[in-house]
Amino acid sequence: MDTSVDPALRDLLARLQQKYDVMGQDLTSYLDGLLHADYLTYWDYIHLDTLLSLQNPKTQFPDEKVFITYHQITELYFNLILWEIDQIVAKTDLDENFFVVRLDRIIRYFQNLCASFDIMSEGMEREQFLKFRMSLLPASGFQSAQYRLIEIRSTEMINLVDPVSRPAMLGKAINEQLEKLYWRSGATELSSGKKTLTLQQFEEKYMKDFLETGLNHADRNLLKIYHAKFNGRKEVIQRLREYDLLANVFWPLSHMKSAARYLHKDPEDIKATGGTNWQKYLPPRFQKIYFFPELWSDLEKAEWGRPAIEKVLQRP
Numbered sequence: 001m002d003t004s005v006d007p008a009l010r011d012l013l014a015r016l017q018q019k020y021d022v023m024g025q026d027l028t029s030y031l032d033g034l035l036h037a038d039y040l041t042y043w044d045y046i047h048l049d050t051l052l053s054l055q056n057p058k059t060q061f062p063d064e065k066v067f068i069t070y071h072q073i074t075e076l077y078f079n080l081i082l083w084e085i086d087q088i089v090a091k092t093d094l095d096e097n098f099f100v101v102r103l104d105r106i107i108r109y110f111q112n113l114c115a116s117f118d119i120m121s122e123g124m125e126r127e128q129f130l131k132f133r134m135s136l137l138p139a140s141g142f143q144s145a146q147y148r149l150i151e152i153r154s155t156e157m158i159n160l161v162d163p164v165s166r167p168a169m170l171g172k173a174i175n176e177q178l179e180k181l182y183w184r185s186g187a188t189e190l191s192s193g194k195k196t197l198t199l200q201q202f203e204e205k206y207m208k209d210f211l212e213t214g215l216n217h218a219d220r221n222l223l224k225i226y227h228a229k230f231n232g233r234k235e236v237i238q239r240l241r242e243y244d245l246l247a248n249v250f251w252p253l254s255h256m257k258s259a260a261r262y263l264h265k266d267p268e269d270i271k272a273t274g275g276t277n278w279q280k281y282l283p284p285r286f287q288k289i290y291f292f293p294e295l296w297s298d299l300e301k302a303e304w305g306r307p308a309i310e311k312v313l314q315r316p
Contacts (some may be wrong), residue, residue, distance in 0.1 A: 059135050079146060120258045141255075145209065163182070
């Protein structure tokens with residue numbers, strides 16, 4: 001019987017031996033463990049059983065499963081976006097190709113998010129939604145911390161301050177600017193103007209994280225990286241502008257389309273889940289949030305979101 005060992009296998013064993021020697025580990029023990037280990041399966045690798053156990057509706061209305069599942073999918077996409085941004089920030093030898101490739105990934109994630117929102121806006125019976133939503137109070141999609149972290153990692157904090165307060169907040173410390181972020185004014189009660197419980201819960205859990213992220217990314221957000229390394233590069237500018245539109249125009253407009261379908265009621269709009277003021281919070285033309293303001297003309301900023309609004313919110 002031929003007992004010769006394939007040279008490629010011998011080389012692989014030698015490299016494995018070197019790897020485990022550096023760690024002070026016995027390669028033979030690891031190979032013995034591998035011999036007795038089960039084969040990896042698809043369902044174990046993605047933890048399918050666990051994943052499918054995470055949808056726990058609070059009511060008996062069938063369409064609540066659509067609602068909860070889609071929000072979970074959204075958070076997974078947000079997590080991927082944060083992962084791409086963190087790779088950019090951590091890259092010590094960042095070049096244009098790496099930056100552009102990661103921006104393209106972020107753009108694809110947001111494109112899928114925007115295109116998929118019809119699952120929400122068209123995929124539930126209005127009567128079911130208006131009933132089961134009352135069992136979710138005060139929880140709200142407004143409380144997505146990952147999306148706020150995406151915003152903070154993408155631009156300077158001043159660009160996330162509400163447009164009325166922005167001039168006065170120029171040059172202020174990050175913790176002061178954090179108090180005037182645009183979305184905080186959107187989580188107020190429609191009648192009294194006081195903070196909703198939704199906002200109170202959200203701030204209590206996450207504001208410390210938002211401040212820490214703002215401080216840590218003050219010089220390492222995507223806008224700062226653009227100015228430091230890729231200022232004026234056409235390929236980069238193209239991607240940053242597309243990302244800006246997707247995140248700050250088309251994504252909120254997808255929400256507006258859904259809100260208009262489910263919460264519009266003449267002569268008065270129905271409160272959003274958690275009591276958030278979606279009529280003031282969602283429209284891009286009110287908030288005028290752009291991650292990369294230097295990449296837009298004064299006219300583009302003045303008309304921010306208007307053409308898209310007219311298209312998205314057209315009703316038959």
